[in-house]
Amino acid sequence: MSTSYGFEKHLPHTRIDQAIETVTAALKQEGFGILSRIDVQETLKIKLNVDFRPYVILGACNPQLAHRALCVEPQIGLLLPCNVVVQAAGDGVDISIADPTAMFAIVDTPALTSVAEDAAARLRRALEAME
DSSP states (O other): OEETTEEEEEEETOOHHHHHHHHHHHHHHTTOEEEEEEEHHHHHHHHHOOOOOOEEEEEEEOHHHHHHHHHHOGGGGGGOSEEEEEEEETTEEEEEEEOHHHHHHTTOOGGGHHHHHHHHHHHHHHHHHOO
16 A cells, blocks of 8 residues: 555554564664654643544654765755654554655755655565565
């Protein structure tokens, strides 16, 4: 599955904590680390006192790719890190990863194309490796 701005995969019979471990390991194999973790379910409960499904946003970064992008376009940090959503869905978990080529397209800097394509290829491979 995919959208115009991301890639998606469903992991059946998987708990969210297991999925986060799987995502983290698959991203690590492609040179990405997790810089941030936002627990949306917890935040909405604390801030709004509403119940929400388990939903976590991970900020993934490949330092080499980030450095290349920042050298070309100093303000590209506005679009970093790559967001990865891990959310409960039906009988398992949905994983969604933002497509760097879609994100960087708004910058319209041709020199960023190769960086975005490299990042997208790595993220797609990581997603495909998740089981």
